[in-house]
Amino acid sequence: MILVNALGIKDSGGIVVLDKVLYECLKDPFGRRYLIVANDNVNIKKLLSKYKTHTLFKFLFINNKGFIHRLLYENLIFRKLVKKYSINLIYNFSGTSQFFTKTPQLVKIHNLLFYSKKLDGFYQEKFLFLRWFKDIFIKRMAFIQMINRSTHLEIQSQHVKRYLSDFIKTSSQYFYVKSDISVSDYEFKPSKQYDFSKKIKFLYVVGPHFEYLHKNLIDFTSAMLEMNNKDIDFEINITLTNEQLNNSKIWNTSLNSKTNFLGYISDQEKMTGLFCDNTILISTSIIETLGLHVIEGIKNGVITIAPDEEYANTVYGENMFKYELFNKDSLVSVIMSAINYKKSCSEKILSIQDDLRQSEMSKFGSILEVFNEVINVQK
Secondary structure (H helix, E strand, O other): OEEEEEOOOOOHHHHHHHHHHHHHHOOOOOOOOEEEEEEOOHHHHHHHHHHOOOOOEEEEEEOOOOHHHHHHHHHHHHHHHHHHHOOOEEEEOOOOOOOOOOOOEEEEOOOOHHHOHHHHHHHHHOOOHHHHHHHHHHHHHHHHHHHHOOOEEEEOOHHHHHHHOOOOOOOOOEEEEEOOOOOOHHHOOOOOOOOOOOOEEEEEOOOOOOOOHHHOHHHHHHHHHHHOOOOOOEEEEEOOOHHHHHOOOOOOHHHHHHEEEOOOOOOHHHHHHOOOOOEEEEOOOOOOOOOHHHHHHHHOOOEEEEEOOHHHHHHHOOOOEEEOOOOHHHHHHHHHHHHOOOOOHHHHHHHHHHHHHHHHHOOEOOHHHHHHHHHHHHO
């Protein structure tokens, strides 16, 4: 039996990836069984309810009482679970590992927040030293200790290894670059139509953690204020509520009249409907492991804009519209470049889709392939 440790999964991005992993496990040719340990919350339970009838899976739900409780549970209770269920591999889905077990482990690096020098610098520029110490440094020290003890690391893109190398030695570990994106032809939609003489729809996709520094919403807000001074007809579609944004210091209420406050969207069909004609998706994240919202924009055939950072160039390709991070004038300039793009928007979008498809096809396509590699190395 394989233990899938999903205790660190909270947001929509992690849930989407977990869904893909479980779907892949259903195809296990060896008929191995899986013990999934996850947080006891509504979104996780909604996902896992899809799989409750499958005999390959056994689910164990835990009340989330914080990071320290999680570490204690993983290091103490997991030992009992390993013995009880004859676990021969622990798949740590969100970056932790266990100190007191000899059972082989595969650690998925799911969050790069703790391995970004640029994000460190942003905290320092804001003089948020105590917040950085609490939010980043303490967890970084814990994760680094765990990673240094881990032999097998799963990453979603080569840039993850590069970011890790700023903080740990990576020469003694096995890295498995696995795709978490479905690249079947039907997943890639035709390019949307663009006529910028009509209303432009700026789409910003973010969850309730939008005030975290790494999401960098201020770049988007500042750029929209500048766009508001131009003779351009536009609206903003954002996946937050009016209350969430208007209680935030990083939003400007003068944009309210142009904004559709959509709140969190769990319905995939409704989410897909946002990727419509004349839509420009903008992402401002300082760091991303993958950035599924941008991936969805590319796959659904809309113009996408992201920071000109290593993660964006590695995951999305060199051909996408990119701006200089923390520079609203750069973002506005890139938006105007997209609006005034002389060549075919459709051809550019299709080219970006092809870059993404080729990049993902060069990786491990299924978690089962990675499991088999890890088990073979241990023999």
